[in-house]
Amino acid sequence: MITISNITSWNIKNWFQTGGTREKCFIENPENGKLYFFKKSIEKYPSEFWSEIIASKVGRILGFNMLDYNVGILNNEVGCICESMIDQTNEELEPGIGLIKKCIPNFKVTERPIILFKDVEKSFLPYPHFIHKFIDILIFDAIIGNQDRHSENWAIIRTLDVENLKTNKIKYIRWFYKHYKKSGLQLSKLPFRNFFIKYMTETSLMNINFSPIYDSGSSLAREIPEDKILEFLENENRMVKYIKNGKSEVKWDYSKINHFELLKKNKNNYPDQIKKTVGKVIEKYNFDQIKDLIDNIDVNIGIEYHKSKLSLHRKQMIIKFIELRIKNLKEEIG
Numbered sequence: 001m002i003t004i005s006n007i008t009s010w011n012i013k014n015w016f017q018t019g020g021t022r023e024k025c026f027i028e029n030p031e032n033g034k035l036y037f038f039k040k041s042i043e044k045y046p047s048e049f050w051s052e053i054i055a056s057k058v059g060r061i062l063g064f065n066m067l068d069y070n071v072g073i074l075n076n077e078v079g080c081i082c083e084s085m086i087d088q089t090n091e092e093l094e095p096g097i098g099l100i101k102k103c104i105p106n107f108k109v110t111e112r113p114i115i116l117f118k119d120v121e122k123s124f125l126p127y128p129h130f131i132h133k134f135i136d137i138l139i140f141d142a143i144i145g146n147q148d149r150h151s152e153n154w155a156i157i158r159t160l161d162v163e164n165l166k167t168n169k170i171k172y173i174r175w176f177y178k179h180y181k182k183s184g185l186q187l188s189k190l191p192f193r194n195f196f197i198k199y200m201t202e203t204s205l206m207n208i209n210f211s212p213i214y215d216s217g218s219s220l221a222r223e224i225p226e227d228k229i230l231e232f233l234e235n236e237n238r239m240v241k242y243i244k245n246g247k248s249e250v251k252w253d254y255s256k257i258n259h260f261e262l263l264k265k266n267k268n269n270y271p272d273q274i275k276k277t278v279g280k281v282i283e284k285y286n287f288d289q290i291k292d293l294i295d296n297i298d299v300n301i302g303i304e305y306h307k308s309k310l311s312l313h314r315k316q317m318i319i320k321f322i323e324l325r326i327k328n329l330k331e332e333i334g
């Protein structure tokens with residue numbers, strides 16, 4: 001279920017620019033020409049890449065649409081790796097912030113913009129079912145205690161519908177040209193080509209899908225240092241309190257609230273979706289399966305990388321946190 005790839009001899013594509021805060025690169029596997037994304041943990045939280053991998057595997061087991069993360073080793077450093085979510089030739093990833101900016105007047109773009117749930121809701125108005133996918137992400141984040149679902153950590157994928165464009169190109173160009181001329185835009189120096197591309201996006205020439213869930217590594221209590229783990233393991237109340245204190249990055253009325261509180265706030269507006277997904281999670285959750293997955297997640301990592309393995313206590317803590325969070329979901333939301 002988990003793969004380990006030594007990617008040291010692969011081709012780093014340095015020219016890819018990404019947002020984000022940890023060392024990372026796009027890298028091509030010369031054997032199959034496929035593009036991958038590799039990232040390390042941030043120094044402060046060395047087990048973080050494991051949180052990404054475990055979150056991805058647990059999410060899959062529980063029925064979420066996850067990007068698959070595995071172990072990658074680049075120049076003797078261990079991190080996580082995933083396939084590119086997009087085909088660079090005809091697809092683009094548009095992060096949440098891009099959608100929000102377009103539909104919230106005077107939206108303030110800062111390094112850490114304030115994202116309210118209702119802004120996300122508005123940004124999905126052109127895509128009727130996407131809010132349900134977002135609700136699913138919030139449920140998943142409650143299960144892993146994700147603290148970093150900012151608006152670049154969810155996205156839509158636009159795919160150019162080349163067949164449709166080819167078949168109807170002349171028709172579309174004529175139609176767009178008529179509107180271009182009518183709008184007087186040629187006077188404002190917006191070339192027709194740019195006009196065509198801009199508005200083409202907003203027509204059915206693009207297939208638009210919600211991306212799989214990615215960047216979930218700021219989770220599973222990865223910030224608890226090794227020397228504090230035992231204190232949590234020996235005191236369940238402390239773990240319960242920690243879960244209660246955990247907050248979602250998606251805000252409600254300008255304040256950060258607990259993951260489960262956020263789901264409760266949305267229960268009246270999206271009862272069917274929440275019921276459906278929580279029901280599915282409860283049905284699929286099996287303590288032994290998750291324990292087995294986490295206990296064995298790093299067993300095939302070579303001895304030379306033993307420093308990058310997870311401690312037994314950390315594994316126990318992650319297993320326990322997931323168990324307690326699923327219990328919360330059942331009791332408070334289900």
Ligand SMILES: Nc1ncnc2c1ncn2[C@@H]1O[C@H](COP(=O)(O)OP(=O)(O)OP(=O)(O)O)[C@@H](O)[C@H]1O
Binds near residue numbers: 021095
């Ligand atoms: N598999 C992928 N396919 C395509 N683009 C990707 C992929 N993985 C990451 N990206 C792009 O790179 C960006 C950074 O990746 P990611 O969010 O995983 O890194 P990060 O450093 O954890 O970010 P953050 O600042 O949120 O902590 C993403 O927002 C996305 O635009």
Ligand SMILES: [Mg+2]
Binds near residue numbers: 019
């Ligand atoms: Mg990110």
